[in-house]
Amino acid sequence: MKKQIKNKVLSFSVIYEADPNGGYVAYVAYVPSLSGCHSQGDNLEEAEKNIREAIGLYVESLRAHKYSIPQEQRILQGRVEISV
Numbered sequence: 001m002k003k004q005i006k007n008k009v010l011s012f013s014v015i016y017e018a019d020p021n022g023g024y025v026a027y028v029a030y031v032p033s034l035s036g037c038h039s040q041g042d043n044l045e046e047a048e049k050n051i052r053e054a055i056g057l058y059v060e061s062l063r064a065h066k067y068s069i070p071q072e073q074r075i076l077q078g079r080v081e082i083s084v
Contacts, residue, residue: 010059013075014051016044033072034058 012031019026027044029051031037039054041047062069 010055010069012055012072014048016047031055031058032075033070 012033014029014031017028019028024042026042027047028038028040029047030039031051031054034055037051037054037058039047039050041050059069
């Protein structure tokens with residue numbers, strides 16, 4: 001009898017930024033909890049699809065090298081105004 005392996009669902013915060021240089025890529029996406037995990041897309045839907053794939057490959061690499069998957073840290077975002 002084969003042992004069934006259940007898939008674990010992981011959740012990560014993703015930050016999406018519009019390309020500030022107005023270049024070819026419309027959106028850049030990155031995962032703060034996974035250092036160096038970035039992707040991009042011509043629109044938000046493509047950026048999300050691409051970052052999902054990047055996260056999957058990142059986690060797959062961690063598992064292959066027997067590293068633990070980082071736990072998501074509390075992420076806060078704010079805005080600060082200054083006078084110049």
